[in-house]
Amino acid sequence: MPDSASINARFCSQCGQAVTVLDASFCKECGAPLAGTLWLSHEISWRPFTAFFLSLVPGLGQFYKGRRGAAIVWFFGVTFAYQASPPLGFLLHLICAGNAAFAGAIREEAVARSARANASRALPAAARRPQ
Secondary structure, X not given: OOOHHHHOOEEOOOOOOEEOOOOOOEOOOOOOEOOOOOOEOOOOOOOHHHHHHHOOOXXXXXXXXXXXXXXXXXXXXHHHHHHHOHHHHHHHHHHHHHHHHHOOOEOHHHXXXXXXXXXXXXXXXXXXXXO
Protein backbone atom coordinates (compact mmCIF):
# COMPACT_ATOMS: atom_id res chain seq x y z
CA MET A 1 0.00 0.00 0.00
CA PRO A 2 1.49 3.42 -0.95
CA ASP A 3 2.16 5.86 1.84
CA SER A 4 -0.08 8.91 2.27
CA ALA A 5 2.71 11.32 1.28
CA SER A 6 2.88 9.91 -2.26
CA ILE A 7 -0.90 9.95 -2.66
CA ASN A 8 -1.23 13.61 -1.63
CA ALA A 9 1.88 14.87 -3.43
CA ARG A 10 1.70 18.58 -4.21
CA PHE A 11 3.76 20.70 -6.53
CA CYS A 12 4.35 24.43 -6.83
CA SER A 13 2.39 25.91 -9.73
CA GLN A 14 5.19 28.42 -10.42
CA CYS A 15 8.43 26.40 -10.35
CA GLY A 16 7.13 22.81 -10.34
CA GLN A 17 9.11 21.74 -7.25
CA ALA A 18 7.56 19.16 -4.93
CA VAL A 19 6.10 20.56 -1.72
CA THR A 20 7.25 18.37 1.15
CA VAL A 21 5.80 20.26 4.12
CA LEU A 22 2.16 19.26 4.65
CA ASP A 23 0.80 22.64 5.81
CA ALA A 24 3.08 24.83 3.69
CA SER A 25 1.52 28.05 2.42
CA PHE A 26 4.47 29.10 0.24
CA CYS A 27 6.96 27.24 -1.95
CA LYS A 28 10.35 26.94 -0.22
CA GLU A 29 12.16 27.17 -3.58
CA CYS A 30 10.57 30.22 -5.24
CA GLY A 31 8.39 31.72 -2.47
CA ALA A 32 5.18 31.57 -4.53
CA PRO A 33 1.91 31.12 -2.61
CA LEU A 34 0.57 27.58 -2.92
CA ALA A 35 -2.91 27.65 -4.42
CA GLY A 36 -5.75 25.76 -2.78
CA THR A 37 -3.87 25.01 0.42
CA LEU A 38 -5.16 27.69 2.71
CA TRP A 39 -8.85 26.95 3.00
CA LEU A 40 -9.82 23.44 1.90
CA SER A 41 -9.00 20.37 3.92
CA HIS A 42 -7.19 17.50 2.21
CA GLU A 43 -8.79 14.88 4.47
CA ILE A 44 -12.23 14.76 2.87
CA SER A 45 -13.40 11.94 0.61
CA TRP A 46 -15.63 14.10 -1.62
CA ARG A 47 -15.06 17.06 -3.92
CA PRO A 48 -16.56 20.37 -2.72
CA PHE A 49 -17.22 21.77 -6.19
CA THR A 50 -18.92 18.56 -7.30
CA ALA A 51 -21.21 18.81 -4.28
CA PHE A 52 -21.89 22.46 -5.14
CA PHE A 53 -22.89 21.73 -8.73
CA LEU A 54 -24.96 18.69 -7.75
CA SER A 55 -26.92 21.04 -5.53
CA LEU A 56 -28.61 22.49 -8.60
CA VAL A 57 -31.12 19.89 -7.44
CA PRO A 58 -31.59 20.84 -3.76
CA GLY A 59 -30.18 18.18 -1.45
CA LEU A 60 -28.31 16.21 -4.11
CA GLY A 61 -24.95 17.64 -2.96
CA GLN A 62 -25.64 16.47 0.61
CA PHE A 63 -26.70 13.06 -0.75
CA TYR A 64 -23.38 12.86 -2.64
CA LYS A 65 -21.53 13.54 0.64
CA GLY A 66 -23.42 10.73 2.38
CA ARG A 67 -25.67 12.99 4.44
CA ARG A 68 -28.99 11.34 3.48
CA GLY A 69 -31.12 12.94 6.20
CA ALA A 70 -29.81 16.42 5.47
CA ALA A 71 -30.45 15.84 1.76
CA ILE A 72 -34.12 15.12 2.38
CA VAL A 73 -34.52 18.13 4.68
CA TRP A 74 -32.80 20.47 2.19
CA PHE A 75 -34.87 19.15 -0.73
CA PHE A 76 -38.23 19.67 0.97
CA GLY A 77 -37.14 22.90 2.69
CA VAL A 78 -35.96 24.55 -0.53
CA THR A 79 -38.97 23.27 -2.48
CA PHE A 80 -41.32 24.70 0.14
CA ALA A 81 -39.42 28.01 0.19
CA TYR A 82 -39.69 28.32 -3.61
CA GLN A 83 -43.45 27.79 -3.36
CA ALA A 84 -43.84 30.29 -0.53
CA SER A 85 -41.64 33.00 -2.05
CA PRO A 86 -39.34 32.59 -5.07
CA PRO A 87 -36.69 35.07 -3.75
CA LEU A 88 -36.64 33.23 -0.42
CA GLY A 89 -36.41 29.92 -2.27
CA PHE A 90 -33.48 31.18 -4.34
CA LEU A 91 -31.66 32.42 -1.24
CA LEU A 92 -32.22 29.13 0.57
CA HIS A 93 -31.09 27.25 -2.57
CA LEU A 94 -27.79 29.19 -2.54
CA ILE A 95 -27.34 28.42 1.15
CA CYS A 96 -28.07 24.74 0.42
CA ALA A 97 -25.41 24.64 -2.32
CA GLY A 98 -22.86 26.43 -0.14
CA ASN A 99 -23.56 24.08 2.74
CA ALA A 100 -23.13 21.07 0.48
CA ALA A 101 -19.85 22.38 -0.89
CA PHE A 102 -18.12 23.74 2.17
CA ALA A 103 -19.57 22.17 5.33
CA GLY A 104 -16.74 20.00 6.61
CA ALA A 105 -14.35 21.04 3.83
CA ILE A 106 -13.02 24.31 5.22
CA ARG A 107 -10.06 23.92 7.56
CA GLU A 108 -10.82 25.50 10.93
CA GLU A 109 -7.22 26.59 11.48
CA ALA A 110 -7.29 28.46 8.15
CA VAL A 111 -10.33 30.43 9.29
CA ALA A 112 -8.67 31.20 12.62
CA ARG A 113 -5.44 32.24 10.87
CA SER A 114 -7.40 34.52 8.53
CA ALA A 115 -9.27 36.09 11.44
CA ARG A 116 -5.99 36.80 13.27
CA ALA A 117 -4.49 38.34 10.13
CA ASN A 118 -7.54 40.57 9.61
CA ALA A 119 -7.46 41.65 13.25
CA SER A 120 -3.80 42.59 13.07
CA ARG A 121 -4.40 44.63 9.90
CA ALA A 122 -7.21 46.48 11.63
CA LEU A 123 -4.94 47.63 14.46
CA PRO A 124 -3.07 50.91 14.05
CA ALA A 125 0.66 50.56 13.38
CA ALA A 126 1.56 51.92 16.83
CA ALA A 127 -0.53 49.23 18.52
CA ARG A 128 1.21 46.43 16.58
CA ARG A 129 4.76 47.38 17.60
CA PRO A 130 6.00 45.72 20.75
CA GLN A 131 7.06 48.17 23.46
